[in-house]
Amino acid sequence: MKIGLLAGSGSLPLEFLRSASERGAETVLFAIKGITDAGVFSYADRVYEIEPFKLGRFLSLVKKERPDRMAILGKVEHSEALSLKNLDFKAVTFLFSLRDRRAEAIIKGVIKEIEKLGVEVIDPTPFLAHLLPEKGVLAGKLDKQLERDVEFGFRIAKEIASLDVGQTVVVKNGVVVAVEGIEGTDKCIERAARLAGRGFVVCKAARKSQDMRVDVPTVGLSTVEKISSLGGRALCVEAGKTFILDREKFLKKAAESGVAVIAV
The missing domain is CATH 3.40.50.20 (Rossmann fold)
Structure with a gap:
C-alpha cells in the first residue's frame, strides 16, 4: 500500500x-x-x-x-x-x-x-494510537480547587473548540482567564500568565464532533515546559482525542515541574 x-x-x-x-x-x-x-x-x-x-x-x-x-x-x-x-x-x-x-x-x-x-x-x-492517553491523572495530584478548575475549564474548552475558535482555555479559581484564538496555544498561555499570575490551569479539548482527520489537539514537551516556566498548576486534555508526543519525557517533565496532567 x-x-x-x-x-x-x-x-x-x-x-x-x-x-x-x-x-x-x-x-x-x-x-x-x-x-x-x-x-x-x-x-x-x-x-x-x-x-x-x-x-x-x-x-x-x-x-x-x-x-x-x-x-x-x-x-x-x-x-x-x-x-x-x-x-x-x-x-x-x-x-x-x-x-x-x-x-x-x-x-x-x-x-x-x-x-x-x-x-x-x-x-x-x-x-498513532500509542499517542492517545487514557482517562485519569497522568502526573501529579488533584486537590478540590484544582479538580473544580479542571472540570470547569474543560467544559468551556469543549464549547470553544466546537465553535472552532480555538482548542485551549486557561482558567484560574473558576474564572476564564484566556481563550485561544488565531495566535495559538503558547501565546494563549503567555497571555493568561500575564493576566492571572501563577496557579492557572490549561485545558485543551477536541470538538464535540471531532473529525480525527482534521486538526486533532496535540501536546508535547514544549507545552509542559511553557506551563511550568510561567507558573501554571495543571494541563487538562481529552482522553482518546489528544495526541501526546514523547509521552515518557512529557510526563517525566510534568512530574519534575509539579505540573499535574489530567485526561478527562
Missing part, C-alpha cells in the same frame, strides 16, 4: 511515517518548505517539497503519485493562510470558494480537493 502524508511542522508527521513504515507501507511525504521539519524527510520513501500555499502544485503531485490513502498532520499557522501571501491561483480560488475560513473549513476543503482525485484521506489514529 502507498500512503501519502501532507505534513506541517512538529514531530507528529514523523510518528505517523514511522508507524506506517513499520506496517510495510510505501510512504510519500509532501513537505511544505520552511514549515515541515527536515528531520521527517528520512522517514519517507519519497519526498516532494512544496512552497507554502501552492495548492495547485500539491494537487498535481498527488495526481502524479496516486497514493492509495493520504493523511494530513502537523501544524501550519492559520494566520499565514489568511494573509493571502504567496498563494497560487488555485489556492486563492479555493479560499474564496469557502463559506468561512476557520481552520476546520480550510482543512476539510483541502480534503475534498484531494478526494476529487480519487485518493481517500484517512483517519490517522490507527497509526
Whole structure:
C-alpha cells in the first residue's frame, strides 16, 4: 500500500511515517518548505517539497503519485493562510470558494480537493494510537480547587473548540482567564500568565464532533515546559482525542515541574 502524508511542522508527521513504515507501507511525504521539519524527510520513501500555499502544485503531485490513502498532520499557522501571501491561483480560488475560513473549513476543503482525485484521506489514529492517553491523572495530584478548575475549564474548552475558535482555555479559581484564538496555544498561555499570575490551569479539548482527520489537539514537551516556566498548576486534555508526543519525557517533565496532567 502507498500512503501519502501532507505534513506541517512538529514531530507528529514523523510518528505517523514511522508507524506506517513499520506496517510495510510505501510512504510519500509532501513537505511544505520552511514549515515541515527536515528531520521527517528520512522517514519517507519519497519526498516532494512544496512552497507554502501552492495548492495547485500539491494537487498535481498527488495526481502524479496516486497514493492509495493520504493523511494530513502537523501544524501550519492559520494566520499565514489568511494573509493571502504567496498563494497560487488555485489556492486563492479555493479560499474564496469557502463559506468561512476557520481552520476546520480550510482543512476539510483541502480534503475534498484531494478526494476529487480519487485518493481517500484517512483517519490517522490507527497509526498513532500509542499517542492517545487514557482517562485519569497522568502526573501529579488533584486537590478540590484544582479538580473544580479542571472540570470547569474543560467544559468551556469543549464549547470553544466546537465553535472552532480555538482548542485551549486557561482558567484560574473558576474564572476564564484566556481563550485561544488565531495566535495559538503558547501565546494563549503567555497571555493568561500575564493576566492571572501563577496557579492557572490549561485545558485543551477536541470538538464535540471531532473529525480525527482534521486538526486533532496535540501536546508535547514544549507545552509542559511553557506551563511550568510561567507558573501554571495543571494541563487538562481529552482522553482518546489528544495526541501526546514523547509521552515518557512529557510526563517525566510534568512530574519534575509539579505540573499535574489530567485526561478527562
